[in-house]
Amino acid sequence: MPHAELTQDDWIRSLELQPHPEGGWYREVYRSAESIPHPALPRRFTGARQFATSIYYLLGPGDFSALHRIRQDEIWHFYDGSRLVVQVIHPNGSTEELLLGRDLARGERPMAVVPAGSWFGARVADGDGYALMGCTVAPGFDFEDFELPTRAELIELFPQHGELIETLTR
Template sequence: MTTKEEIINRLNLQPHPEGGYFHQSYASAETTGDKQLFTSIYFLIESGNISHFHRLTSDELWYYHGGDAITIHMIHPDGRYEVVKLGMNLEQGEVPQFLVPARTIFASTVEDAAWSFVGCMVAPGFTFDDFELFKAEELLPLYPKHEAVIRRYAL
């Protein structure tokens, strides 16, 4: 069985500003306007090294690859909070892929000394200009009813 350390080393994953490790595995040659049509990354998170609340201007499609299930925490533009588990335990409601809609604030976590390895495709393609990373103080005035979640998953 492949370990998280082997995945990080063999796939050249680097620390991501939001938390976890990533490597851009693909960027389309085609463009739409001034952006690539889509980009894709490998992404690994572990307990204690989560993906903190952030937002993209594009849709992001997540694909489960291995390890433990990953939980995606979302605050939608209308203020609704939603949780989705990405994994292969379909009987328990996990899904192997999931779309996080553009402009949704989201974080991802694993629990109990676990780790998860996923792929993420962004269309139109990802650029750091389209990426916002949030501190709790920025989100609390906007979504006070989600204080516990924000304090747990924002920087």
């Protein structure tokens, strides 16, 4: 028997998702018990970090993940819903668009990586759809590694990407 189509609210309720500071909904589902000592990490880290962390992340209609960056690579996994577009501004100012979804013929992939130190944000490509994702970070995520700049700060850094920045900042 086929399963019923789940709605955005079904996912939020059943996975116990909470509002995320960058937009959307999330819940941490994994944080390794072991950690990497601070001296063993690159200088950009301010302390020890768990080996890895993972969250569920959901964006709904009209919502977006605001441009932000972290000090680690972030691996995005597509689970359900509509195609997701992750916009990346690399430290050198070049941009990249990552398409996550199931339609391989349209360039979508079930997994993509945002490199450490890149600014990135996301939105659902289908205006009235939602996208359920997973995000894995190694070394593990710590809010100490999270930067959420203002629109003005990003436009000052990357004036050539003003339109993209306007779209993915609040």
